[in-house]
Every structure is written in C-alpha cells, then in structure tokens.
Amino acid sequence: xxxxxxxxxxxxxxxxAQLMEWTSRRSVxxxxxxxFRRFVKAPPRNYSMIIMFTALQPHRQCGVCRQAxxxxxxxxxxxxxxxxxxxxxxxxxxxxxxxxxxFQMLNMNSAPTFLHFPAKGRPRRAxxxxxxxRGFGAEQLAxxxxxxxxxxxxxxxxxxYAGPLLLGLLLAVIGGLAYLxxxxxxxxxxxxxxxxxxxxxxxxxxxxQMWNHIRGPPxxxxxxxxxxxxxxxxxxxxxxxxxxxxxxAAVTLGMVLLCEAATSPLDIGKRRIMCVAGIGLVMxxxxxLLSIFRAKYHGYPYRSVTP
Amino acid sequence: xxxxxxxxxxxxxxxxxxxxNIQVLLLQxxxxxxxxxxxxxxxxxxxxxxxNGFYEFLNWFDERAWYPLGRIVGGTVYPGLxxxxxxxxxxxxxxxxxxxxxxxxVFLAPVFSGLTSISTFLLTRELWNQGAGLLAACFxxxxxxxxxxxxxxxxxxxxxxxxxxxxxxxxxxxxxxTGSVFWAIGCCLSYFYMVSAWGGYVFIIxxxxxxxxxxxLMQRFSRRVYxxxxxxxxxxxxxxxxxxxxxxxxIRTSEHMAAAGVFVLLQVYAFLxxxxxxxxxxxxxxxxxxxxxxxxxxxxLSVIYLTYTGTNKLKxxxxxxxxxxxxxxEHQPTTWVSFFFDLHILVCTFPAGLWFCIKNINDERVxxxxxxxxxxxxxxxxxxxxxxxxxxxxxxxxxxxxxVFEHYLxxxxxxxxxxxxxxxxxxxxxxxxxxLMLMLLMMFAxxxxxxxxxxxxxxxxVLASYxxxxxxxxxxxxxxxxxxxxxxxxxxxxxxxxxxxxYQIAGMANRTTLVDNNTWNNSHIALxxxxxxxxxxxxxxxxxxxxVDYVLIIxxxxxxxxxxxxxxxxxxxxxxxxxxxxxxxxxxxxxxxxEFRVDKAGSPTLLNCLMYKMxxxxxxxxxxxxxxxxxxDRTRNAEIGNKDIKLKHLEExxxxxxxxxxxxxxxxxxxxxxxxxL
Numbered sequence: 002x003x004x005x006x007x008x009x010x011x012x013x014x015x016x017x018a019q020l021m022e023w024t025s026r027r028s029v030x031x032x033x034x035x036x037f038r039r040f041v042k043a044p045p046r047n048y049s050m051i052i053m054f055t056a057l058q059p060h061r062q063c064g065v066c067r068q069a070x071x072x073x074x075x076x077x078x079x080x081x082x083x084x085x086x087x088x089x090x091x092x093x094x095x096x097x098x099x100x101x102x103x104f105q106m107l108n109m110n111s112a113p114t115f116l117h118f119p120a121k122g123r124p125r126r127a128x129x130x131x132x133x134x135r136g137f138g139a140e141q142l143a144x145x146x147x148x149x150x151x152x153x154x155x156x157x158x159x160x161x162y163a164g165p166l167l168l169g170l171l172l173a174v175i176g177g178l179a180y181l182x183x184x185x186x187x188x189x190x191x192x193x194x195x196x197x198x199x200x201x202x203x204x205x206x207x208x209x210q211m212w213n214h215i216r217g218p219p220x221x222x223x224x225x226x227x228x229x230x231x232x233x234x235x236x237x238x239x240x241x242x243x244x245x246x247x248x249x250a251a252v253t254l255g256m257v258l259l260c261e262a263a264t265s266p267l268d269i270g271k272r273r274i275m276c277v278a279g280i281g282l283v284m285x286x287x288x289x290l291l292s293i294f295r296a297k298y299h300g301y302p303y304r305s306v307t308p
Numbered sequence: 309x310x311x312x313x314x315x316x317x318x319x320x321x322x323x324x325x326x327x328x329n330i331q332v333l334l335l336q337x338x339x340x341x342x343x344x345x346x347x348x349x350x351x352x353x354x355x356x357x358x359x360n361g362f363y364e365f366l367n368w369f370d371e372r373a374w375y376p377l378g379r380i381v382g383g384t385v386y387p388g389l390x391x392x393x394x395x396x397x398x399x400x401x402x403x404x405x406x407x408x409x410x411x412x413x414v415f416l417a418p419v420f421s422g423l424t425s426i427s428t429f430l431l432t433r434e435l436w437n438q439g440a441g442l443l444a445a446c447f448x449x450x451x452x453x454x455x456x457x458x459x460x461x462x463x464x465x466x467x468x469x470x471x472x473x474x475x476x477x478x479x480x481x482x483x484x485x486t487g488s489v490f491w492a493i494g495c496c497l498s499y500f501y502m503v504s505a506w507g508g509y510v511f512i513i514x515x516x517x518x519x520x521x522x523x524x525l526m527q528r529f530s531r532r533v534y535x536x537x538x539x540x541x542x543x544x545x546x547x548x549x550x551x552x553x554x555x556x557x558x559i560r561t562s563e564h565m566a567a568a569g570v571f572v573l574l575q576v577y578a579f580l581x582x583x584x585x586x587x588x589x590x591x592x593x594x595x596x597x598x599x600x601x602x603x604x605x606x607x608x609l610s611v612i613y614l615t616y617t618g619t620n621k622l623k624x625x626x627x628x629x630x631x632x633x634x635x636x637x638e639h640q641p642t643t644w645v646s647f648f649f650d651l652h653i654l655v656c657t658f659p660a661g662l663w664f665c666i667k668n669i670n671d672e673r674v675x676x677x678x679x680x681x682x683x684x685x686x687x688x689x690x691x692x693x694x695x696x697x698x699x700x701x702x703x704x705x706x707x708x709x710x711x712v713f714e715h716y717l718x719x720x721x722x723x724x725x726x727x728x729x730x731x732x733x734x735x736x737x738x739x740x741x742x743x744l745m746l747m748l749l750m751m752f753a754x755x756x757x758x759x760x761x762x763x764x765x766x767x768x769x770v771l772a773s774y775x776x777x778x779x780x781x782x783x784x785x786x787x788x789x790x791x792x793x794x795x796x797x798x799x800x801x802x803x804x805x806x807x808x809x810x811y812q813i814a815g816m817a818n819r820t821t822l823v824d825n826n827t828w829n830n831s832h833i834a835l836x837x838x839x840x841x842x843x844x845x846x847x848x849x850x851x852x853x854x855x856v857d858y859v860l861i862i863x864x865x866x867x868x869x870x871x872x873x874x875x876x877x878x879x880x881x882x883x884x885x886x887x888x889x890x891x892x893x894x895x896x897x898x899x900x901x902x903e904f905r906v907d908k909a910g911s912p913t914l915l916n917c918l919m920y921k922m923x924x925x926x927x928x929x930x931x932x933x934x935x936x937x938x939x940x941d942r943t944r945n946a947e948i949g950n951k952d953i954k955l956k957h958l959e960e961x962x963x964x965x966x967x968x969x970x971x972x973x974x975x976x977x978x979x980x981x982x983x984x985x986l
Contacts, residue, residue, distance in 0.1 A: 011937075062572075063830055113979075126386035131895060131900075131902075133902050135895070145469060148889075164414070192666060192667050192669060193667075195666055196662070196663045196666035196667050197355070197663075199662055199663075199666055199677060199680075199681060200659045200660075200662060200663050202679065202682050202684070202685075203659045203660055203662055203681065204659070205690040206684040206685055206687070207644065207647050207655050207659075207684060207687075207688065208644045209642060209643045209644035209688070210688070211640040211641050211642070211644075211688035211689050212642060212644075212688075215641045215689075216641065223334075247977075252657070253656055253659045253660045253663075254659065255659050256656075256660035256708055256712065257663055257664075258662045258740060259712050260664065260708075260711045260712055260715065260771065266358050272735065273734075276736070276741065280740060280741060280744060283743065283744065283748075285654070287748070290648070290656070294645065294648055294649075297645055298645070298649070
C-alpha cells in the first residue's frame, strides 16, 4: 500500500480495523515511517501500541536484537491467541533499516528498545522498558505491559518436545539392547558394575556438580588485565567447573587399591605395585586437595600430608 | 578382634567424653546463653511446658507472636524436643537435683550427640564389624558437619533428631537380620520418637520402603523382611499419626504413598510365594511374578515421579513467587568446598567404603548403600541437608579404614589361615601404609578442632572482633538492646522488626512481635516489608493499622557489620513487591544505571524510605575517623546521600553502643490536626 492511500483512513474505526487485520496475519505488525506516523503518532487513537525498535538485518550483527525478537514474538503470539484479546493493545516492530526516520524522530540510538505509546497522552519515563534492569524475557515484558496497560498476558510458549523425545529414544535403545542380550543378562548381576556406578554417582554429587548445574558457572576465569587463566575461584562461596573436575576420585582410587592389594588373588608382584600405587595416589592427591582448599579458605593453617 | 570387649567400652566412653569436653570448653568462654535465632523459640516453648504442664503446652495459642494474628503453637510444632527437655528436667527435679530448665536446654545437645555416637557404633557393628563400629563412633564424635548442630547451647530439633535417626536405623537393621517382632516394635517406637522430633522423618519413611523394594528386586525376599516391614509399617503409621502436627498426612500426602505402595506389594509378593510352594506349575508362577513385579515397579516409579514433579514444581514456583524461600542461605546448593570443609578426609574415603559394601553385599549393606546414595544426592542439592549425609559418611569411611587396617595392621602369622610364604606383602610396605593411615586420621582430628573453634563456636548473638594486637573485642549490642527493651518499655508493647529477629525479641526482650522466623504468613511479612520500604507517611499508616509501638532495626555502618538490615533491604522490597506490586517496585530503588547505592547518586525513593531514614538518623553528623568524611558508611564503603534526616512520626528511643541496634518509638496521633485552620 502506498503512502497516499493512508490519507483517506482518518476515521478511528477504520484504523482499528486495519490494525486488527494486520494482527490476524502476523502477531507483530511491521511498521515503516509512514505507518508509524499514521497509526501511532496521529490522532484519533484509543488503543495502546507496544513497539520494539530493533535492527534485525544480518549486517547489523545485533545478536541481542534477535534474542529479544524471539521473546517479543512469543509475547505477541500469546496475546493474540489468548481469551482476553481485545483491540486495545497492539504489538508492532520498527526495524532500523526500514524506518530510520522514526529512530531519528524519537532520538533513539540503541537497539533493541521497547516503548509503550498509551492511548491518551504522551509516553512517560515508565513507558520505556528498562532492558538493563529486567532483561528481555517474555515474562518480564508481560509484567511491564500489564503494569502500563492493565492487560494481563499469560505467556504460553509452544511446548518443547525435545526433552520427552530424547527420553523416549533412550528408553527404546535400552529396551533394544536388553532384548538382544536377553539370554545373557549376567552384567546386571555383576557386583562390580553396580559398585562402580554407585561410586561414580557419589563422586559426582560430592564434587559439587549440582551446584554447577543450578548456578551455571564458567569453566575457568581469564583475568582481563593480566591475561592469566585461573581455574580456582578465589572465594569459598563459589566455584568454577574446572575445580570440580580435580577432586577426590584419585584418593578414593588409592584407598580401593590398597585394600584390593591385600586381598586379591593376583601374584605378589602385581599386588606390591598396586599397594605402592595406592599409597602414592592417596598422599599426592590429598596434599593437592589440601593446597586447593587453602587457596580458597584464607587462614586455613594446615599444609599437606607431609608438613 | 573379639578381645576388644572391655577396651571397646573404654573407647566409647572416651569418644563421648572428648565430645563433651570440646563443647563445654567452648561454652565456658561465652557463658551460658542459648544463642542463635530459632533456638530462642524452642527454649520459650520448653519454658512454657515446664511452667504450665503438658496439656497446656499442646493447646497453647501464642498471642505474643505474629501480632495481631497469633500463632497456634501446639499444632504447628514438633513437640519432641520440648518434651525431652521437659522430661529430663522433671526427672532430675524429682530426684531433688535442682537444675534450671535453661541449663537442661543448653546441655541437651552434647548429651544427645554422645548418644548418637553410641547408636552409630551399634549400627556400624551390625553392618561390618566392631572395629569399624568404633571408628565410626569416633568419627561422628568430632566431625564438623554434625558439631555445628550439637554444640552446647544449640537447642534445635536436629540435635535429638540425628540420634533418633541412627537409633531407628539400627533397630531396623537388627529387625531385618533377626526377623523378630521384638526388634520391629522397638524400631516403631524409635520411629515415633523421630516423628515427634523432626520433619526429616519423611526420609526414614521413604528409605525403609525403598530398601524393602530393592531387596525384592534382588530376589532377597525372606520371612524376616516380611515380618519386619509389615510390623513396622502398620504400627509406625498409627504411632506417627498421634503427633498433632503430622495428623492425617501419612495417608494423604504423596511423600508417604511409597511406603503404602511397598506394603501392598510385599503382601502380594508374599502371597505369591506362598502359592508357589503349593503349586507345581513353576514356570507359570515365575512369569506371573515377573508380570506383577513389573506392574508394581511401574506404579512405584509413577508415584515417585508424581512426588518429584510435585515438589519440583513447588520448588520452581516457590523460588519465583515466594522470595522468602529463595532468600534463606541454607537452601542453596552445595559447593565441593563445603563438603570438604565439613567432612575432610571422610568425603574422599566414603566412596571407597561404598565400593566395599557393595562388593560384599548382604541385606543390611543394601540398606546402607541406598542410604548413602540418597543422602549424597540431597546433600548436593541443599546445604542444610549435609547433616543427614554426615552419619552415613562416617559409617562408610569407618568401613573403608577398617578394611585397610584389618589387612595391614595385624600380623599375618596369627591369622586362622596364614597365607603362603611368597604371597605376603613385606612388613615395610605394611608399616608405611599403617603410618599413612594414622597420619590421615591425625590430620582429620586436627582439622575438626580448627573448624570447631573457628566456625561453629561463636554464638551469633554476641559478635567478636579482633583488634590489631590480637586481643578480642566483644560486641554485646544485641543483648544490650534487648534488655533495654525488656526494662524500659510497656509489657504489652509491640515491636516491629524484620523476621530474622522475631524469636530473639520474643525470647530475650519478652515483647510481642509482628513477624518471626517461623515465616508461616507471607502477606504479613510483606506488610512489614512494605512499611520498611515506603516513605515515612505511608509507613506510619501501616504501623498505626498494626498497632506498632516500637520499631527495631540493625545497622552495621559504624563497625562494618555486613549482616544488617540495609544489606537485607532488597529482600524486603522483593517480598513486599510480591504482594503489593502497584505500590512497591524494586526498580525504583536502583539508580538509572541499575546500581544499588546509598550515597548522593542513589535513587530518591531509597533515600527517603523509612529503613534508610531509621538507619542513618543522626549518622550524618558522626565522623568515625579523620580520614573519612562524616556520615561514611563502613559496610557499604560510601558516604551517605541524605544526611539531614528529620523524622516526623517516629522518635529515636535507643541506639546501642556501636549503633548496631536502633530502636524507634512510633508517635501517637496528634491531639489536634495541625493542617486544619480554625
């Protein structure tokens, strides 16, 4: 539609009807400078507009804009298909390359930005969404929209089938293997297998993997000024993933070797080697563990096994 | 190893006395106060019990907490702790040994931790042998993970609950081993004591059915298991419902359904076994058994899954919508350093013990393996649950050490079946290994002593700091303020403060509080948070509606105390915003750049809110030392932005010596409305 065709549509109901038609095609209306001026700036208006100003063209290389766009789309979709949908709130998008005059008019120089244009009056300070403070998650955006327009949008994301699908695949593989080996299920009764898996589980849990899973720390930290990579977090309240890998497994192995050396029916030479290996492992890795512990708990007075 | 007879008793006595000595020594330094926040409430309840009797205690409605709502104490608390302390007090007074209830409360935890060592010894002896039992008892006597909850003065449920846990497990293992109803009934009675003591009894009622189920899966079903579990389940169920707080939960909530499911399964299985003995169609029977076991397994798993997703949803929901749960630091996951700090060498050797247990499997070792795996998972997820991991870590490490010592310590020739000449490890290697083990144990003991003296032995009511010359400086501001409140305010005065201090105010100052550590009513706490974060006029409205007479806050800016109310302020705002999103917005308290600042660049909403004004009233005139300007907050390391603070509806009533506790009196309404012109 060309610019001069809009000039006829000054009646409010026609504007609203046009917006509704666009929304029924796409939840987020794409606007250029003309559309913006006609539908957002020019009166009469009895509806609110939530507009995202962004730069989605590939050559702009704005990764945040793409992520914010996904969240915004999810929000607009939830609104459009919700039971509370009315013609009082519309979602729109202005891309920098399509509507750079709009950016200039509003003195905007960062993207993405979310603005709310209320039905009555000028936009106030709270009508600009604080991206730095709140992030661009769809739930936070929905709360801001509710705050400004009194319209509650429940964000519904399309269900993610990846998880259950993967689980189903895993069960199928296990079932297939069990069926193939159904005459030879001896490995289920092997004590070594169970003992080993229990041991692994205990080691995984005590080395703080759940903390990693919940808090998501980085693997290591590179000091920006000196360029030095530190694998150990300085304080005792946090940890890096690298730390949790250098843990007690060796000491445990040492203890196990010591006991096995005394009781296993192998010949004496191998047993001696196992014994010595056990001693070495326990001593070395325990002192290493103590030194890492010292690094995190400043003031811990005890050094390694050999003082 | 049977010659350990009298020596074993000596060692037990030794471990108990070591424990008591460590804890009493620590106590003598700080004099007998019952410290830390939740313990004040337990002490107050016990006091009420001993003064007024058992039925009065069960029916107690506390109108001095959660004003104006009050709290039904009898129905919302686990009475085991108070009843134990009250019973000991009663018995001692009956024998004309006059002790004050406060002394009983203070020393209860060490006594019970001694009992825990003994029950750990019994349990480990059932699992492995006497040597391992002795080692386990010694470990649990000094391990830091347990000491934190069992120092003298720590009057909390966990102190007696761990003893009840270990004793119940010992009796259960004994009843599975012997299959006698006597031991099973003993187990039920011990379980009843555990239910009355701690909410963690859910762990027992899920672990024991899991044990039975795994035994069924491993085809280790026997008459003994059947007798033990059937008795335990029925009588344990009936006994656990006697506690008012538990009520009908065991037959309604999903956490208890696993026990019921396993009970039904066990009956069905036993019945099938009975049939199998009498019918000859063997193959048909085994197929039928497999089908039933599979169906039952599916049911069991679905129950677990329902429970898991139910609580998982609750956990996620709770974290987002109830910031109170997220704000408690004990509910955070555990770093590996916390494991090492609390358990030292034991956490390295406990997987080895687990390995040995599984390699030499029998009925009771299945139990301890399951206990270990479940406890280690829960401890990894929540720091507070490290306590349930500690006993099993002690037991399994004792098993590992005992294995090593058994083979490397004795003289080979004296064994029943001496090994051949050339298949012995030389005496040199053996002595090296022995020395290494002993050194490890010594390091463990030294570490425990260090941890106990530094981390777990200062009562949090009294703060200690060290001067340049190393001498200790005691800050007794909290007690000073509470005693001021006690002696200078009306008996029915109501004190508003943040919920952390509720129990202390109720216990030490003996005044009515609005919110306390029980945190059972989120909206009430949000109302207090809203009052603290609004400006003075809006806050005055709320305080008038709640009949508040005094407001108490903690301010650490003078001494650099980082646990004060300004540092907790954002949690107050978040909790208030959860209930009153239109009036309170967290973003208002940040600068436009998103920082939380108390200096001139801070947000005006923050600089004019009630908490800010109360914390920094008259602080702008105070110059702490010549290098910093007046009004320099040592905790935030910033000069405050709003120095000229005038309070309209409050007046300052008391500020403690180091400005740590500040109490303000809420002024009554004016006699005549000043704004109206006549």
